[in-house]
Amino acid sequence: MSTKRTPLYDRHVKAGAQVVDYSGWEMPITYTSLSDEHKAVRERAGLFDVSHMGEIYVQGPQAQDFVSHVFSNDITKIEDGAIIYGFFLYPEGGVVDDLLVYKVNNNYYILVVNAANTDKDYEWLLKHVGDFDVSVDNNSPGIGQVAIQGPLAQKILQPLVEMDLNEIKPFHFVDDIPLVGTKALISRTGYTGEDGFEIYTPAEDIGKVWDALMEEGGEDISPAGLGCRDTLRFEASMPLYGNEMNEEISPLEAGLGYFVSKKGGYIGAEAMAKMREEGIPHYLIGLQVMGRGIARSGYPVYDEEGNEVGVVTTGYLSPTLGIAIANARVALKDRSEGRELFIGIRNKKVPAKIVNRTYLKNK
């Protein structure tokens, strides 16, 4: 399979980015250094190319019914112009994908899905569309997307648009905003734990948006690669599909029950209700490594007696906090903060303690 490139690929190469294969896409992992880019987003602003993300449009008289049928969260509780996070679930409770649903109106929704899962998601939707009176279109190839994230994001974007960006509240969006000669959909969303916007335009126009933001931001903005995208979302307690949940691991086991509606009526709802009633097999906890070493995804977790009780789903030496922290999926009744566990780091069992997973609040 040949790798795909976003419309911004040439800019990444020109900027000296280290480009890697990310689920079939040639994407920038870093431009200068992961730590510097991470810090830029926390303190000023970073600009991410996220054009690889998928956009699937659901339109028609039964759009609300169809999205409700395949999506774990309750879309009837949000207004036009609002965005809601949730999952496509398998009937057994595993996750097809996690996604954002943008509600244009009752007859029109935009589903923003993971790049690696776009084809799978599209097929999943087509498989379940049945007699619903809707059209389902994978418009991903024609859409470019950038994310400007950080405390200075609004200050940098504001001069480029006519509207007052204060009007876009978190998890809301506006469409057809004139921006550098094109029309953009702008949402106040992101994957970093900072304020910021995600900007969608036709693929051929996203380069102009990138250039304008870089120029407007000057010293205040840095291009930011997928390397720091992962450390930023991890510190902000946001999950990554494939790590915190996957085709086998339900959202309830990833601490994401808030996004799984108890109202039911969607694929996977019965499995979720059953798991809630009978008990959740695994829980996601936060760990701080107390000995020397860094916990990484896939490392085993042990209790005091040496029994293997779980696995690290994501772990880093946190660039913001300067300590080694990790998410771990464990089968443990006692998950009280401060409890000592052990992480298998190569051939050693390194002590760690359970901490609150809202890592940035411990800053």
Add this chain to the structure above:
Amino acid sequence: MSKIYFTKDHEWVKVEDGKGYIGLTDYAQDQLGDIVYIELPDVGSELEAGDTLGVVESVKSASDIFSPISGEVLAVNEELEDAPELINADAMENWIAQLSIKDEAELENLMDEGEYNDFIGEE
């Protein structure tokens, strides 16, 4: 007069007074990015060429350091435990471990500086 040899895994060994000083190449540190952690071998441990000598970790990942030669670990550069970023600052000057040289013939299997530069040019 010291002589320096290189591996395909981007380690170097500098031979001085019959001992081998082992480090990572500048190319390796550049590929790794910000180095935030290093695990050094135990002094006194016996290594064969190709054994894992230690581990170096950047923010994004952990990578093994392989011993270019066989020998006993005579000393480690403990300064790196508190300041692993020294490898980013100057990879060629900051040795990681000092080994006895069990078999000088092993050095002949390694690359000299010119061969190594050609090698990374092709990567």
